Amino acid sequence: MQLFTPDLQRWLDLAGIFVFAISGALLAVRKNFDVIGIAVLAFATGLGGGIFRDLVIGAVPPAAFRDLGYFLTPLLTSVLVIFLHPQVERINRAVQIFDAAGLGFFCVVGTIKAHEYGLGSFAAAALGVATAAGGGVVRDVLANEVPLLLRWDREIYAVPAMVGAGSVALLLHYDAFGDLTMALCVLLAFGLRLAALHYGWRAPRAWHRRSATAEGDGGRER
Template sequence: MTGENVRVQLQQLFSPSVQHTLDVIGIFVFAISGALLAVRKNFDVFGMAVLAEVTALGGGLFRDVVIGAVPPAAFTDLGYFLTPLIATLVVFFLHPHVERIQAAVLVFDAAGLGLFCVTGTTKAYSYGLNLTASATLGLATAVGGGVLRDVLANEVPSLLRWDRDLYAVPAIVGATMVVLCIRYDALTPFTSGLAVVTAFVLRLLAMRFHWRAPRAWNRRSTVSEE
């Protein structure tokens, strides 16, 4: 199968309606995490909406600008834009309950991570990027919104902190599975779904067992532990 055929086929990997539904679910759960952080930072309802939009759509927006897919889907698809506003309303009225179900939110967030790393990689490849670049953009799609959320909230991105459970690695594994499948002509809805589930489960395990990444060898840092 030629590269071109793969690329045409990629766009039909999931039926459009299934793909759209999965995207909206991922956007919703990421938006919840943004709105909750806004509540913790004492932002008002507009700050909540901004942080929800940025968290949910920021990663995909970055990917689309980089691959030249402008205007980005975040601005052309009304559902993508409205979903974070609904998430904001949910958090605005129910946030003590949302916080109580924080564990559930983290599970959904893990699902969004798995989903976005796979769809991000696929979309980047379908725009002509090489395999390594596609996987990198898949990772950026999955984690970019959370980084923007933390930067706007004036916090060190939790992606970078050593004292947080592994977040990037599950997305890297998922994106790598996708590009390996593309490389060996094995990308099907089944293998794509397997990559989503693998990233999702790895993230759940990382949270359950507090897997963390090592810091630099012989570390003698000049700042105090936070």
């Protein structure tokens, strides 16, 4: 069961890859990487989650290697950021909104694809989250950063993906899945991420933890 026609889904995939690739390329610029580094981070962020999912479920070769559009999108994004990064930085808020939309779409589509390949509800939801957030983890590791979804001082990122993917898995398990409910799952994850950005929602830390840890101090408590 598909929420969109194959052609529309492909274009939405490419749009999500484009937005994710922008975040990777911009991080590379901030890190003063050369053009190869910018392209690597763009590719890793845009395609990393989907490639990981496809390899786990056995959908090989992954879609990123079967469709030239999936490969060219991060490449074009890299060129755009190399020459226009000051302008792209200025519309960073809009990029965050589209990133939230990509998060909602990919966590749902990733869960559905994993379920179609025979995975159970929990495993399918986990791969849905990996599809949405995996590229960002690869990006941050390559850039020698603590991954965004592990940082307490950033708005929640994995939680909206978990909610969206978990909702899809429950609907599939109870045979309540349809076009409308799938669209609602996308909107749910998207809305949660936008709300987190607007209100500064963060995940709780360890119980009764009172000391603060300075970023980049090697984890030593103050």
